[in-house]
Amino acid sequence: MAGERLHGTDGIRGKIGSCGAGESPIGKLIFQREISAELFALVGQATGSVLVEQVAGMARPDFYSPLVVIGWDRRDGNEALVSALEAGLLHAGCRVQRVGEVPTPGLHHCILLLEADAGMMVTASHNPATDSGVKLFDGEGYKSMPELEDLISSKIWELDGEAEASENDSATRKGEGDVDAAPNLLEKELEQIPPFDGLVAYRDHLASWLDTVCDLLEVAPEQWPQAVAEQGLLLDSSGGIATDWLSFGLTRRGLLCDEVSSRDNPINKDCGAGEFNPTDSWSNQELAGKQSHALLQALGDQIRNNDGNPPWNDGELVAAALDGDGDRCLLIEATNGGVQIVDGDQMAYDWMQARSTGQPQRLAHSIESDLCLPAACRTLGAESIQNAVGDRWLSNSLNPSDDGKSRLIFDDSMPLLFGCEDSGHLVMPTQHPLKPNHWSLAGDGAASLVSQLCARLALGPSRKTLERGWKGRVSVNGVxxxxxxxQNELASKVVEIVDQNLSEANLKNVEIEGETSLLLLEGTLDGEAISIGIRNSGTEAKTSVSMRSSSQNNVESLTELMNQLGDFLSDKLIP
Structure with missing residues (x-):
């Protein structure tokens, strides 16, 4: 256990708690999935120490202190976590700039705008409000990769060991890092950092990004109503910061848009993209019944207010949902008898169709994307790459790191790069605010929404839906x-169960960089491509079984196997 990486798929997350005298913050994270101010002080100090060591080898002025930007979302425990994180960073010798409550892509923009050395976002994304966590970004807006996380984790373990060995270090463990312990230069520079409104800066950036997309696709926001149902678009910002302004901004630009989530409720409670699966659909009859999810309830209200008839037509967009920290988006469109999720795979395909100009495109997608997506990309002359789950792996495939060289992309137009997860995480190029013709990569729910509106406008009647295979998923919670x-004995037993049930399949074990707990079997069954994946969640106490097929021919047998594996793992993994 000692020395293991503490970061998951997307940073460190857990239930917000506390750490009493004699308790180990790391132990509570590992064994109870609980975070605390004491842990965040260690995380801040460890991250700051690694940053100080890194900038020491760079061309920087004498006595330079790394600048770290901190943002956060709306969770009751975040104030204490942010203060503890800041205290640890200051104790390590960093400067800290708070940018306020912002969406995660807002922090990304602030890092570039303020020319920071790193950024830290205190959030647990779509997790319940009782959870929180922290995501780390480098100075060019890219999320941390395992190599850096290993360095930071090792430092956290080291600091925790020192704290246990000396009562004099207890203040650091309790998140009470002393600013006076840092160099005098830090005090002076800290006083010179003015308050900064990160949300205003991000909204200005989003408006500029929208102008770029409209120019690129030769459309205008005033045309957006053509892409949605007559009654407009329902928006669910999951009670995050976008709840206060995004629907108004869209309406001001010509699209009738109503927000359905509320900041009077806890973030993500009965709302947001995190409550949906990419394959979800609902009949009009189901919508007209009682629904606990705010967005589904609002759709049902539209049916009830229209004499029990749906006020939309097949294929029209009716709603969109972000997650709590605003870095992903799912759409909902009308079908012949109800509505269905438009997942990240279809959104990627729509965007690539809209940008298909004969120039080569590149798509990075996760191991949970539809098996038909790569073939669809080839019809557009696009290269596709399969990646581990997590949008950082999408960015890394689209623009790999190269021995410390800058990862900013130089192009006089938006690069033909795109990343997608079926969950609605879309990675797209975003302009650097200070360097013309330079681009970073970011996941941005609001930007994804407006890009999809513009793509549908640009495509018009020529828009094609992605030819679909089949996907199924069973999650085992509380594991x-x-x-x-x-790779362990349990995994071998799973392979035996698969072989017994699919004796005619030709399968092989496939390794994916970045997936440390994945068993992925890929091959063919009756001439059709199939994929069976089992992996731990990197953010929750959950293990998932995913099945994919390039056709509908073997759905019954694959579904039966998927449920059998779910039951087997429930018995073995739940304490």
């Missing part, structure tokens, strides 16, 4: 994730 690593 002890240490019992599954994709």
């Amino acid at each position: 002890d994730r240490s019992r599954w690593n994709g």
Whole structure:
């Protein structure tokens, strides 16, 4: 256990708690999935120490202190976590700039705008409001990769060991890092950092990005109503910061838009993209019944207010949902008898169709994307790459790191790069605010929404839907994730069960960089491509079984196997 990486798929996350005298903050994270101000002080100090060591080898002025930007979302425990994180960074010798409550892409923009060395976002994304966590970005807006996380984790373990050995270090463990312990230069520079409104800066950036997309696709926001149902678009910002302004901004630009989530409720409670699966659909009859999810309830209200008839037509967009920290988006469109999710795979395909100009495009997608997506990309002359789950792996495939060289992309037009996860995480190029013709990569729910509106306008009647295979997923919740690593005896037993049920399949084990707990079996069954994946969640106490097929021919047998594996893992993984 000692020395293991503490970061998951997207940073460190857990239930917000506390750490009493004699308790280990790391132990509570690992064994109870609980975070605390004490842990965040260690995380801040460890991250700051690594940053100080890194900038020491760079061309920087004498006595330079790394600048770290901190943003956060709306969770009751975040104030204490932010203060503890800041205290640890200051103790390590960093300067800290708070940018306020912002969406995660807003922090990304502030990092570039303020020319910071790193950024830290205190959030747990779509997780319940009782959870929080922290995501780390480098100075060019890219999320941390395992190599850096290993350095930081090792430093956290080291600091925790020192704290246990000395009562004099207890203040650091309690998140009470002393600014006076840092160099005098830090005090002076800290006083010179003015308050900064990160949300205003981000909204200005989003408006500029919209102008770029409209020019690129030769459309205008005034045309957006043509892309949605007559009654306009329902928007669910999951009670995050976008709840206060995004629907108004869209309406001001010509699209009738109503926000359905409320900041009077806890973030993500009965709302947001995190409550949906990419394959979800609902009949009009189901919508007209009682629904706990705010967006589905609002859709049902539209049916009830229209004499029980849906006020939309097949294929029209009716709603959109972001997650709590605003870095992903799912759409909902009308079908012949109800509505369905438009997942990240279809949104990627729409965007690539809209940008298909004969120039080569590149798409990075996750191991959970539809098996038909790569073939669809080839019809557009696009290269596709399969990646681990997590939008950082999408960015890394689209623009790999190269021995410390700058990862900013130089192009006089938006680069033909795109990343998608079926969950609605879309990675797109975003302009650097200070360097013309330079681009970073970011996941941005609001930007994804407006890009999809523009893409549908640009495509018009020529828009094609993605030819679909089949996907199924079963999640086992409340597991002890240490019992599954994709390679142990339990994994071997899973392979035996698969072989017994699919004796005619030709399958092989496939390794994916970045997936430390994944068992991925890929091959063919009756001439059709199939994929079976089992992996631990990097953010929750959950293990998922995913099945994919390039056709509908083997759905019954694959569904039966998927449920059998879910039951088997429930018995073995739940304490």
